[in-house]
Amino acid sequence: MQIKKDTVVSLSYILKQDDANGAVIEIAKDSDPLVFLYGAGQMIPRFEEYLTNLSDGENFEFTLASEDAYGEYEEEAIIDLDKQIFSVDGVIDEEMLAIGNMIPMRDNQGHMLQGKVVSVTDESVKMDFNHPMAGKVLHFSGQIIQVREASSEELSHGHVHGDGGHQH
Structure with missing residues (x-):
């Protein structure tokens, strides 16, 4: 067949x-x-x-x-997010925010995305939403x-x- x-x-x-x-x-x-x-x-x-x-x-x-x-690798898909959005009941799981971790997230329209943690500061988390093979x-x-x-x-x-x- x-x-x-x-x-x-x-x-x-x-x-x-x-x-x-x-x-x-x-x-x-x-x-x-x-x-x-x-x-x-x-x-x-x-x-x-x-x-x-x-x-x-x-x-x-x-x-x-x-x-x-x-697709092509897009610099616009690298975004700084407020660290507080990762807070659950007022607590941020720092292990989850380890560099290189893939974190499932949703965009403004509710679509599922995978973001890779690129860097973390006291205030923000830089995430890369490019596909790993982009x-x-x-x-x-x-x-x-x-x-x-x-x-x-x-x-x-x-x-x-x-x-x-x-x-x-």
Whole structure:
């Protein structure tokens, strides 16, 4: 079966920065593959485009420019926040504000964001809301392990159920 909209894809891959000789960022092995519902908006659109029409056992290799992946690194996404917004019942958890910590937050519209603590002063916390892979060229190489039709339940829920997917 070929990869197309509303199929469940299982694949293994090695993700490297820049090109085939770059530093390894992430690995999904055959024993613990990436499993996703193709066309459900879970993956980078350009990533899915490169996989279109591939079948079980086929290999792939492609490079995504930063603008086709997680976007350019934006200085405007680094923000100083009043330290008091991290207060719970008048107490600030200083361990939570350790440099490099990722903290889930919401923007003014209620959207979930992940912010990385960059620096902390007595008054403020500098947070970086860029995606960790923003500004990076991503090189993927791997193999399609399995392609199958999504179940009606998976389609209605918008995600994969069972092995490698979401469990209810």
